[in-house]
Amino acid sequence: MTIRSDTHQAAIEPGVNPAVVASLDGLERAVIEDMRTGVVLSDDTGVVTYANAESARIFQVARDDLVGRRIAELLPLTLSEPEAATDPHGQAQATGATREVRLKLREGADLWVEVVARQLSNGPQSHVLTTVCDITERRDIDFALKRIVFDQAPYGLLLIDGDGVIMSSNEPLNRIFGYQPGEVQGKNVEMLVPARFREGHFAQRSAFATSPLARSMGKGRDVTGRRKDGREVPVEIGLSPFMTSAGRMICAYVVDITERERVERKLREANAKLEEFANAVAHDLRSPLRGIANLIDFIVEDFGESAPRPAIRNLDRMRDRVQNAESMIADLLSYARANQESAKFETIDLAAVVEEVFAAEPASPGLHFETKLTSEPFEGARSPLWTVLRNLVSNAVKHHDRKDIHVVVKSRNQGDFVAIDVCDDGPGIPEAAQSRVFRLFQTLSGPDKKGSGLGLALTQRLVSSHGGRIELISFDGRRGCTFRVWWPRFIRSDLDE
Amino acid sequence: MNEGSIDILVIDDDELTSEIIERRLKDSHLRYRVISACDGQDGLDVLKGKADRSVRSPYIILLDLNMPRMNGFEFLEALRADAELRDSVVFVLSTSDADSDRSRAYHELVAGYMVKSAIGPQFSKLAKLLKQYTETIWLPN
Numbered sequence: 001m002t003i004r005s006d007t008h009q010a011a012i013e014p015g016v017n018p019a020v021v022a023s024l025d026g027l028e029r030a031v032i033e034d035m036r037t038g039v040v041l042s043d044d045t046g047v048v049t050y051a052n053a054e055s056a057r058i059f060q061v062a063r064d065d066l067v068g069r070r071i072a073e074l075l076p077l078t079l080s081e082p083e084a085a086t087d088p089h090g091q092a093q094a095t096g097a098t099r100e101v102r103l104k105l106r107e108g109a110d111l112w113v114e115v116v117a118r119q120l121s122n123g124p125q126s127h128v129l130t131t132v133c134d135i136t137e138r139r140d141i142d143f144a145l146k147r148i149v150f151d152q153a154p155y156g157l158l159l160i161d162g163d164g165v166i167m168s169s170n171e172p173l174n175r176i177f178g179y180q181p182g183e184v185q186g187k188n189v190e191m192l193v194p195a196r197f198r199e200g201h202f203a204q205r206s207a208f209a210t211s212p213l214a215r216s217m218g219k220g221r222d223v224t225g226r227r228k229d230g231r232e233v234p235v236e237i238g239l240s241p242f243m244t245s246a247g248r249m250i251c252a253y254v255v256d257i258t259e260r261e262r263v264e265r266k267l268r269e270a271n272a273k274l275e276e277f278a279n280a281v282a283h284d285l286r287s288p289l290r291g292i293a294n295l296i297d298f299i300v301e302d303f304g305e306s307a308p309r310p311a312i313r314n315l316d317r318m319r320d321r322v323q324n325a326e327s328m329i330a331d332l333l334s335y336a337r338a339n340q341e342s343a344k345f346e347t348i349d350l351a352a353v354v355e356e357v358f359a360a361e362p363a364s365p366g367l368h369f370e371t372k373l374t375s376e377p378f379e380g381a382r383s384p385l386w387t388v389l390r391n392l393v394s395n396a397v398k399h400h401d402r403k404d405i406h407v408v409v410k411s412r413n414q415g416d417f418v419a420i421d422v423c424d425d426g427p428g429i430p431e432a433a434q435s436r437v438f439r440l441f442q443t444l445s446g447p448d449k450k451g452s453g454l455g456l457a458l459t460q461r462l463v464s465s466h467g468g469r470i471e472l473i474s475f476d477g478r479r480g481c482t483f484r485v486w487w488p489r490f491i492r493s494d495l496d497e
Numbered sequence: 498m499n500e501g502s503i504d505i506l507v508i509d510d511d512e513l514t515s516e517i518i519e520r521r522l523k524d525s526h527l528r529y530r531v532i533s534a535c536d537g538q539d540g541l542d543v544l545k546g547k548a549d550r551s552v553r554s555p556y557i558i559l560l561d562l563n564m565p566r567m568n569g570f571e572f573l574e575a576l577r578a579d580a581e582l583r584d585s586v587v588f589v590l591s592t593s594d595a596d597s598d599r600s601r602a603y604h605e606l607v608a609g610y611m612v613k614s615a616i617g618p619q620f621s622k623l624a625k626l627l628k629q630y631t632e633t634i635w636l637p638n
C-alpha cells in the first residue's frame with residue numbers, strides 16, 4: 001500500500017483518535033517506528049502505552065520496558081515541583097509548548113532533548129502524545145558558541161533578563177567593574193551604575209524593554225560604570241535585546257575606554273597649548289619685530305640723506321635680520337597650524353602636481369627641471385602633497401651652489417605607496433649632518449642662504465601625518481642628494497578623516 | 498564730503514602705530530588729526546570726553562585687537578552698546594591673521610579688517626585707503 005500523508009499527519013497531530021497508531025498497519029506503522037524523533041503515547045494516568053525505537057534509544061530503556069512506565073519518571077525535569085504535585089500524570093505538560101530538557105542517564109553523558117507533549121482528546125480515552133528529539137549536538141554547538149562568543153570575547157559582556165537581573169557576565173566584564181567571577185550573577189544590573197544615574201537608568205531600561213532595538217547606550221554623552229570600589233570607569237555600552245523561551249533578555253557589550261579618554265584628553269590639552277603658543281608667537285613676537293622695522297624706517301626717513309654711509313649699511317643689515325625673523329615666525333606658525341584644516345580628497349595626477357610645483361619656482365636661465373613619472377593616479381589629499389614637493393624642490397634650488405641647477409622628480413608605485421624622488425645635483429648633504437636635517441631650526445647652509453630651517457621639519461610633519469614617510473639619500477664625496485617620499489595610495493580613516 | 502579736519506583715533510598699545518599713521522598722513526591736503534589711546538578703556542574715555550585728549554566728529558577709529566586692560570573686542574561691545582557712540586566707523590588694524598578674529602570683528606560690524614603685515618611698508622596702503630575713504634565717504638556727524 002502507499003503512504004497517505006493524511007494518515008501520517010494523524011499519528012502526531014492532536015485531535016485524532018490515538019487508537020489509530022495501534023491499529024496502523026504495515027508501512028505506516030514502520031514510518032512511525034523508524035522516525036528519528038522519539039514518539040511516546042501515554043494514557044490519562046500518565047502510563048506509557050506506546051514507544052517507538054528512537055524513544056527507546058534516547059531513554060536507554062528497552063522498548064518493551066518503556067511501556068507501562070510513568071512518563072513523569074522518564075522526563076522528570078519537565079515540571080516544576082508544585083506543578084508536579086497537583087498533576088501526578090504530567091498532563092499539564094501537554095500544552096504543545098517546546099521545552100529543552102536535560103536527561104540524566106544511567107550510562108554515558110547526559111542528553112539534551114527537545115520535548116513537545118500534546119493532549120489527544122478526540123477519542124473515547126484521553127491520551128498524551130510526547131515527541132522527544134535529541135538535540136545534544138546542537139546544544140554542544142550552542143555551548144561552544146557561548147564559550148567562544150561570550151566567555152572569550154575581548155570586551156565585557158553582560159546578560160540581563162527583563163527585570164534587570166544579571167544572568168551572566170564574562171571575565172572582561174568582571175575585570176572592568178572589579179568583581180570576582182560569579183559575584184554579580186543574580187544581582188540587579190543597577191549595581192554597576194553610579195548612584196546618581198540609577199533612577200534614570202531604571203526608567204530607560206524599562207522603556208528599552210518595550211522598544212527593543214539594538215542600540216548604543218548614552219550616545220554622545222559620557223557614560224560611566226560604577227566599580228566595586230566605588231570609583232567610576234568611562235565605558236562604551238551597546239545593547240542587543242533578544243527573545244528566549246524564558247522571556248526577553250538583553251545582552252550588553254561593555255568596553256572600558258579609560259585609556260582612550262586619557263589619551264584624547266592629553267591630546268586636546270596639547271593641541272590647545274600649541275594653539276595658544278602659536279597665537280602668542282603670532283602676536284607677541286611679531287609686533288615688536290614690526291616695531292623695530294618701523295623704527296628703522298623712521299630713522300631712514302628722518303636722516304636718510306644726511307646719515308653716514310656705515311650707519312645706513314647697518315640699518316639695511318638690521319632690516320634683513322628683522323625680515324628673516326619674520327619669515328621664521330611665519331614658517332613656525334604654518335608648522336604649528338599644519339593639518340589643522342581638513343584636507344580635500346581627489347584623484348591625484350602626480351604629473352600635474354609636479355608641473356605646478358615647477359611653475360611655482362621663479363624661472364632662471366640655469367634652472368632645469370625634469371620628470372620621470374611611472375606611477376598611476378591615486379586617491380589622496382592633494383594640497384599637503386603639493387606643499388611637500390614644493391618644499392623639496394625649492395629647497396634643492398635654494399641650497400644649490402652652482403649656476404646650473406638640475407632637479408629631477410621621479411615616481412613609481414611601490415605596493416600601497418607611491419615612492420617620489422626629488423633629486424638634485426647640488427653639493428649634497430654630509431652624512432654626519434643627515435640626522436638633523438629634519439629637525440626644527442636646523443639649517444646647513446651658510447648665512448648667505450635665506451631660510452629659517454623649518455622647511456624640512458614642516459615637510460616631514462606633513463608627510464608623516466598623512467601616513468607616509470620621508471628619507472634622505474646622499475653620500476659623502478658624491479654630489480647631489482635625493483629626498484624620497486613614500487606617500488600612501490590609500491585613504492585611511494584615522495589619518496585622513 | 499567731509500569738510501574741515503577729520504580725527505583719527507588710533508587705539509593700540511603700541512604707540513608706534515599712531516606715529517606711523519601720522520607720518521603717512523602729514524603730506525595730505527586734508528587735515529587729519531591723529532589721536533592715540535593705549536587700550537580699549539582709554540579709547541572709550543577719549544570718546545566720552547573723560548580723557549585729556551578728545552575727538553570731534555567726523556572721526557574714524559583704528560582699532561588693535563590684542564591690548565591690555567580692555568581688548569579690541571571688549572571695546573567694540575562697549576561701543577556698540579553706547580547710544581552716543583554706536584554708529585562710529587571702526588577699522589580693525591591687528592597683527593592677527595586668524596580667521597576666528599576676523600569673523601568675530603565683522604560680527605561686531607567693523608568697516609574693515611586689516612592685518613598690519615599686509616598693508617604695505619609703513620602702512621602705505623592704509624594711508625592711501627584713509628585718504629580715499631575720507632574723500633569719498635560721508636561719515637556720521
